[in-house]
Amino acid sequence: MDTPEYKRVVLKLSGEALAGTEGFGINPRVVNSISQQVKEVVELGVEVAIVVGGGNIWRGKLGSEMGMDRAAADYMGMLATVMNSLSLQDSLENVGVATRVQTSIDMRQIAEPYIRRKAIRHLEKGRVVIFAAGTGNPYFSTDTTAALRAAEIEAEVILMAKNNVDGVYSADPKLDDTAVKYDELSYLDVIKDNLQVMDTTASSLSMDNDIPLVVFSFEETENNIKRVILGEKIGTTIRGRK
Numbered sequence: 001m002d003t004p005e006y007k008r009v010v011l012k013l014s015g016e017a018l019a020g021t022e023g024f025g026i027n028p029r030v031v032n033s034i035s036q037q038v039k040e041v042v043e044l045g046v047e048v049a050i051v052v053g054g055g056n057i058w059r060g061k062l063g064s065e066m067g068m069d070r071a072a073a074d075y076m077g078m079l080a081t082v083m084n085s086l087s088l089q090d091s092l093e094n095v096g097v098a099t100r101v102q103t104s105i106d107m108r109q110i111a112e113p114y115i116r117r118k119a120i121r122h123l124e125k126g127r128v129v130i131f132a133a134g135t136g137n138p139y140f141s142t143d144t145t146a147a148l149r150a151a152e153i154e155a156e157v158i159l160m161a162k163n164n165v166d167g168v169y170s171a172d173p174k175l176d177d178t179a180v181k182y183d184e185l186s187y188l189d190v191i192k193d194n195l196q197v198m199d200t201t202a203s204s205l206s207m208d209n210d211i212p213l214v215v216f217s218f219e220e221t222e223n224n225i226k227r228v229i230l231g232e233k234i235g236t237t238i239r240g241r242k
Helices: 015-022 028-042 060-065 070-094 116-124 142-152 187-192 200-208 224-229
Strands: 008-013 047-052 099-103 128-132 157-162 184-186 213-217 236-239
Touching: 008 015, 008 028, 008 142, 015 028, 015 047, 015 070, 028 047, 028 070, 028 224, 047 070, 047 116, 047 142, 060 070, 070 099, 070 128, 099 116, 116 128, 116 142, 142 157, 142 200, 157 224, 184 187, 187 200, 187 236, 213 224
Parallel strands: 008 047, 008 157, 047 128, 099 128, 157 213, 184 236
Antiparallel strands: 213 236
């Protein structure tokens, strides 16, 4: 039987990952693929929490650049993450995985409020927990949400599934043929070299709490989520101060 490397993980998905090749909205085929991969991981006995972005629907930063009030634009982005989270919950439960959505903004008609001890209890019972609506505050990204929730629930690792990128590079590999892929980095390297894996707040929070981050490509056919959980060396691993 496969032996997982980790017992409790936070899976960070970009909103764009849910859009697939369309680049916008929610692609049911892609969401179902994610659900199937998460199901396989849960069946290994791994406790899975998920943070999903909202960039496939709305980006607060873009709204701000268009002249909107930044806080209002960010709150719209948080609501986009709730839409993605409900879609993912529905898909997971359709494949037999008990799932709870917890939101940082109170909306009790559709999801539980975020309560740390309740979230941990759900995980211990084998349920997937999806953390929606970011931190509940403007100016903070869903990367920061992932780092914060990972620290709060004492996750062993953050798994960052990226679209069309198989790790961290010294430059954008699509624009620079000389870009070098890193197998391992420290958070200090990420911050110092401005590698833009996570924002600085998220990187600092992960570093301070000694939570490793694995950045890897999400492809529907590769089952990379399970491969990372089983300890296969794919993507880029980022650790404390190294």
